[in-house]
Amino acid sequence: MLRPALKFVTILCLLTPIAAPAQLIRLTPPKRSSADVGINTLQAPVPTPLLNSRKAFISYELGDITAFPEAYSGGPERAYSEFYTAMKAWNRYDLVADPAQADIVFAVRFSDPAGTVPQIRIGITDARSKIVLWGFVEQVDFKFRKKNRDLAFTDSVKLLVADIQTLIGQSAPTTQ
16 A cells, blocks of 8 residues: 555656756745735835835846746746736826836846746836835746646736735725
8 A cells, every 4th residue: 555655756756857847846835925924024114205106117127038938928028018917907106118207117027047936026116216115026836737837927926016005005996
């Protein structure tokens, strides 16, 4: 009885690196949000420009491109595109196409370095002073199937927007 189970575990261990070469496999439960684990807690004072800004520019920082299209659908700009769409739907900021017109800049970057869990990072900068105001990071939880990795990717982008909403004390608009 123990022998078939041992054989199964051995085969599973041998095939795991083949099944998921693009991501490190985590054996811990997935986290919910960077805010949940104490990163960017609401204990620190929130910079005034972050609270008072009305116009925002969203920039795309080229990150790791090797994960596309094998591990995730789309291209390396996917995190930027999904973040832009979510921020536009939130309607908190007037999104502008020229950074010179912005009060604040959100820089979006996807990172998938070898041997770690993929992440989507948001850096928030004051457009006038060029001082970094805040930052967020969300891990993209591992999934075996590509369609599930794509869903986890989108969920991470949604969590980033929720982190920003929590930080500045606003929630997403309710749809009626």
